[in-house]
Amino acid sequence: MEEIDVPCHFLCPISMQLMRDPVTVSTGITYDRESIERWLFSCKNNTCPVTKQVLSDTDPTPNHTLRRLIQAWCTLNASCGIERIPTPKPPIDKIQIVKLLNDAKKSPQMLQKCLQRLRSIANGSPTNKKFLEASGVVEFLASIIKKNESTAIELACECDEALSILYHLEISETGLKKLINSDSEFVKSLIHVLKCGNHQSRAYAIMLMKSVYEVADPSRLMSVGSEFFIEVVKILSDNISQQASKAALKLLVEVSPWGRNRIKAVEAGSVPVLIELLINTSERRASELILVVLDRLCGCADGRAELLKHGAGLAIVSKKIFRVSHEATDRAVRIICSISRVSATSRVLEEMLQVGVVSKLCLVLQMNSSGKTKERTREILKLHSRVWKNSGCISANLISTYPS
Numbered sequence: 001m002e003e004i005d006v007p008c009h010f011l012c013p014i015s016m017q018l019m020r021d022p023v024t025v026s027t028g029i030t031y032d033r034e035s036i037e038r039w040l041f042s043c044k045n046n047t048c049p050v051t052k053q054v055l056s057d058t059d060p061t062p063n064h065t066l067r068r069l070i071q072a073w074c075t076l077n078a079s080c081g082i083e084r085i086p087t088p089k090p091p092i093d094k095i096q097i098v099k100l101l102n103d104a105k106k107s108p109q110m111l112q113k114c115l116q117r118l119r120s121i122a123n124g125s126p127t128n129k130k131f132l133e134a135s136g137v138v139e140f141l142a143s144i145i146k147k148n149e150s151t152a153i154e155l156a157c158e159c160d161e162a163l164s165i166l167y168h169l170e171i172s173e174t175g176l177k178k179l180i181n182s183d184s185e186f187v188k189s190l191i192h193v194l195k196c197g198n199h200q201s202r203a204y205a206i207m208l209m210k211s212v213y214e215v216a217d218p219s220r221l222m223s224v225g226s227e228f229f230i231e232v233v234k235i236l237s238d239n240i241s242q243q244a245s246k247a248a249l250k251l252l253v254e255v256s257p258w259g260r261n262r263i264k265a266v267e268a269g270s271v272p273v274l275i276e277l278l279i280n281t282s283e284r285r286a287s288e289l290i291l292v293v294l295d296r297l298c299g300c301a302d303g304r305a306e307l308l309k310h311g312a313g314l315a316i317v318s319k320k321i322f323r324v325s326h327e328a329t330d331r332a333v334r335i336i337c338s339i340s341r342v343s344a345t346s347r348v349l350e351e352m353l354q355v356g357v358v359s360k361l362c363l364v365l366q367m368n369s370s371g372k373t374k375e376r377t378r379e380i381l382k383l384h385s386r387v388w389k390n391s392g393c394i395s396a397n398l399i400s401t402y403p404s
Contacts, residue, residue: 004077007073010073012031014035014036018085020086021034026055029048031049033088033125037126038126046058067085091127101137115161118141122169132169137169138179144158146185163193190205191227195227199241202238203240209251213251222261226267229265232248235247236270237273245286256296257296262296271306278291279316291328295334295335314339317335329373333361333377333380336380340383349388353388358388359394359395365378385403
């Protein structure tokens with residue numbers, strides 16, 4: 001096949017590929033729709049890739065003239081193997097969406113057809129997702145999920161579908177805030193799904209809840225109920241998917257700065273579950289999140305007691321020092337520091353020697369750790385030097401670094 005030079009103004013400035021659906025942004029630069037939408041929505045940028053100017057409008061205008069020129073060029077070069085690009089489908093009309101949502105109320109069959117159509121539209125492009133959100137689809141899907149809590153089992157399949165579509169819509173921060181602020185029942189509905197749903201719907205529910213709580217007001221985060229913690233811990237315990245577990249961990253990170261929430265999390269059985277997860281994971285981000293939550297929970301007496309009750313609690317925390325990342329090392333030292341300051345009975349101090357915690361702390365002083373981490377480590381070692389310094393459990397090369 002003869003090699004053809006494509007005219008440079010037919011190429012998208014982002015992908016450098018032949019444009020199939022050229023659109024022009026507010027700065028006057030033309031891009032292929034798929035590429036600029038990925039830049040704007042998936043990568044969350046608000047600037048023109050070429051000029052770096054902030055875009056006054058993120059809805060690009062179709063460049064029909066250029067598209068026709070590209071199509072004509074494709075036709076002229078068909079003998080060289082160039083296929084004519086198809087004419088793009090016309091954009092979705094808001095009236096169509098409104099009619100679709102209204103028709104869904106007429107019967108269960110119409111509701112199923114509506115959900116299938118919404119999924120198809122949402123899968124079309126990032127622009128379609130944005131358009132559906134602006135057309136009230138988020139509120140419509142949320143209403144289906146709420147009905148599932150109080151009505152018969154036959155709505156369960158529709159609820160699962162609504163959850164899936166709602167998650168894949170990638171709702172904007174504004175949309176999430178509107179959802180949680182205008183509808184206090186929505187989070188209760190998600191908790192109901194966590195409690196009664198199948199694995200897939202529970203996964204979507206926990207990921208949606210994570211997104212919602214990331215933008216929620218602190219007052220809402222401080223007033224989370226005990227049932228929330230019970231169901232989030234069950235997600236971690238059931239280990240239904242890596243994505244769901246990470247969402248649950250991030251949720252616990254969001255709500256754990258407040259003392260009462262820490263107690264509720266501990267009462268829900270989170271500490272032994274987190275320790276077991278830490279034992280069984282080698283993934284960096286998951287380990288970091290677990291250590292952040294354990295650090296927060298060790299800020300209360302019940303949390304420290306639960307960590308010490310677990311036979312592998314101290315050992316696995318110290319094992320993660322230097323094994324994961326600088327952040328994980330810092331969090332592990334913070335946990336040990338919390339234990340050392342207020343929960344260091346003679347039995348605990350002896351256990352720290354036996355499982356290698358003290359040796360690991362001596363090693364921290366030798367390594368290139370952050371200033372605060374070294375400072376905490378030095379404080380711990382000084383605090384219990386009378387018990388630890390002359391112990392035979394610490395090797396000679398490490399005992400030489402023991403702070404006086």
